[in-house]
Amino acid sequence: MIATLLLSLFVAGLLYYVFSAIYYVTLHPLASLPGPRLCAISRIPYWYVSVQGVDVPWMKRLHDQYGPVVRFGPTDLSYASAQGWQEIHGAKVQEKAVEFAPQPVNGVAPMLTTKHENHVRMRRLFSPAFSARSLKAQEPLFKKYADLLMYTISEVGADGAQPIDLGRLLNFTTFDVMAELTFGHNLGMLAKNEYSSWVESIAGFLRMLPFVAMINYYPVLRTILFERFQPKWIREKRETHCNYAAGLVDERLRVGSKHPDVWNLVIKEEKGRGLTLEEMHSNAENFMLAGSETTATLLSGAVYNLLKDGRSYTLLCEEVRGAFTSADDMTLESLANLPYLTAVLKESLRIYPPVPIGSPRVIQSAGQLIQGTYIPAATRVSVHHWSTYHSSANFTSPDTFIPERFLSPPPAEFAGDAYEAFQPFGAGYRNCIGQGMAMHEMRLLLARLVWGWDVELGKESEGWGSQRSFALWIKPPLVVKARLRKR
Numbered sequence: 001m002i003a004t005l006l007l008s009l010f011v012a013g014l015l016y017y018v019f020s021a022i023y024y025v026t027l028h029p030l031a032s033l034p035g036p037r038l039c040a041i042s043r044i045p046y047w048y049v050s051v052q053g054v055d056v057p058w059m060k061r062l063h064d065q066y067g068p069v070v071r072f073g074p075t076d077l078s079y080a081s082a083q084g085w086q087e088i089h090g091a092k093v094q095e096k097a098v099e100f101a102p103q104p105v106n107g108v109a110p111m112l113t114t115k116h117e118n119h120v121r122m123r124r125l126f127s128p129a130f131s132a133r134s135l136k137a138q139e140p141l142f143k144k145y146a147d148l149l150m151y152t153i154s155e156v157g158a159d160g161a162q163p164i165d166l167g168r169l170l171n172f173t174t175f176d177v178m179a180e181l182t183f184g185h186n187l188g189m190l191a192k193n194e195y196s197s198w199v200e201s202i203a204g205f206l207r208m209l210p211f212v213a214m215i216n217y218y219p220v221l222r223t224i225l226f227e228r229f230q231p232k233w234i235r236e237k238r239e240t241h242c243n244y245a246a247g248l249v250d251e252r253l254r255v256g257s258k259h260p261d262v263w264n265l266v267i268k269e270e271k272g273r274g275l276t277l278e279e280m281h282s283n284a285e286n287f288m289l290a291g292s293e294t295t296a297t298l299l300s301g302a303v304y305n306l307l308k309d310g311r312s313y314t315l316l317c318e319e320v321r322g323a324f325t326s327a328d329d330m331t332l333e334s335l336a337n338l339p340y341l342t343a344v345l346k347e348s349l350r351i352y353p354p355v356p357i358g359s360p361r362v363i364q365s366a367g368q369l370i371q372g373t374y375i376p377a378a379t380r381v382s383v384h385h386w387s388t389y390h391s392s393a394n395f396t397s398p399d400t401f402i403p404e405r406f407l408s409p410p411p412a413e414f415a416g417d418a419y420e421a422f423q424p425f426g427a428g429y430r431n432c433i434g435q436g437m438a439m440h441e442m443r444l445l446l447a448r449l450v451w452g453w454d455v456e457l458g459k460e461s462e463g464w465g466s467q468r469s470f471a472l473w474i475k476p477p478l479v480v481k482a483r484l485r486k487r
């Protein structure tokens with residue numbers, strides 16, 4: 001009797017799966033869109049590559065084969081075009097597909113992942129902390145850490161006698177900066193030349209992201225399996241991580257601060273008091289990751305590409321060394337006036353975007369036209385940064401590091417480049433709130449490095465560029481030798 005019941009259930013499930021597979025490839029509104037047949041009936045091919053950290057080149061291969069739009073799951077579309085940015089991130093309100101972000105332990109989503117209505121309120125509250133005026137007030141803090149980074153390079157590298165892992169030092173710097181802005185004091189990583197266990201655990205957290213996405217994507221997995229059988233150690237690890245950040249925020253609020261950190265700039269505004277303590281906790285944790293790992297990654301990529309190329313490294317050195325007689329003259333304004341420095345950072349963002357994947361939005365109830373095709377409600381649509389920037393349909397010699405393409409005006413050979421397709425900080429009203437801060441921090445740290453040091457790539461890091469990613473890149477050590485520049 002039980003055997004018959006189980007068999008019937010199995011056959012019913014199988015029939016359901018077969019009929020829905022036929023529906024997805026024939027009658028479904030997305031059936032006419034290009035992509036592998038297997039992907040049209042299941043998301044398994046995507047999960048398979050994403051748990052291995054190789055979904056970025058996989059998606060690029062799909063775009064090369066199928067063009068600027070690819071159906072890579074039954075209801076998932078990836079775009080690689082300027083039009084994709086305009087139509088997905090334009091004026092129309094789109095919700096984010098939140099199943100791709102881990103749910104915060106305290107249950108309160110940060111600005112990055114919260115629903116539209118809440119996002120508008122949070123963005124308004126946090127905006128003062130990321131304004132041009134605030135950045136100017138924060139300038140001495142960035143300078144202090146640039147000085148400390150230079151000192152550490154000299155100590156650890158023994159003036160070129162010892163190889164250093166520059167990627168690690170850049171990570172220490174950007175995390176210490178962000179910690180001072182969000183917790184009121186740094187994590188002491190740069191001073192001790194040592195990872196704090198809290199930051200060290202982030203790489204492990206990134207590797208969990210595809211599993212989190214998979215569990216959230218299939219509600220059955222979440223309710224039947226994960227919520228009941230989630231290993232205790234996973235829950236505890238995540239709680240410890242979040243509670244540590246929450247504790248630091250509480251302490252900062254209790255002690256107060258005279259510095260222009262995020263909370264002073266938010267709370268001093270009358271309207272800033274509209275944030276709850278839980279919102280402060282989850283946003284602080286999010287700022288730490290969104291504002292530190294990304295910036296350090298981009299700087300590591302810029303140094304790697306410059307040193308591999310040699311030619312652009314020489315040009316950058318000439319520009320920076322010719323512009324300043326003292327590192328103290330490097331200000332927000334004077335650095336922003338160096339065209340080659342900005343072009344190097346933009347080209348680095350193009351060739352090695354710190355966020356290489358797409359950030360899916362869910363089409364709302366009325367459906368929407370994208371690239372001339374009607375896309376029904378509930379479809380997840382995103383622009384894939386890596387595929388867009390490495391497509392020869394958008395950029396001349398897309399895989400070659402050529403900062404000149406971002407000079408104004410660019411050389412004639414780049415006249416056809418689709419600059420509007422380049423949106424490394426995202427586009428529209430949910431774009432990166434910290435992009436001004438990131439650009440200043442990156443300009444300052446890169447300029448200080450090439451101004452003070454002759455840098456050489458270590459042999460062990462020649463293949464540094466080939467990396468796996470779990471939403472963000474997993475970076476191997478970036479080994480360099482840095483000799484104090486003779487003046």
Ligand code: HEM
Nearest residue numbers: 111112287290291294295298359425426430432433434438
């Ligand atoms: C090179 C450095 C950076 C890159 C490439 C980068 C990239 C991005 C991208 C692509 C988004 C949009 C995500 C989406 O559409 O779902 C974003 C959002 C965001 N970024 Fe950045 N980011 C960088 C630096 C920073 C910094 C320094 C901060 C400072 C805390 C920051 C904080 C945020 C926040 C809070 C959001 C969410 C904004 C919102 O939803 O309104 N990022 N970033």
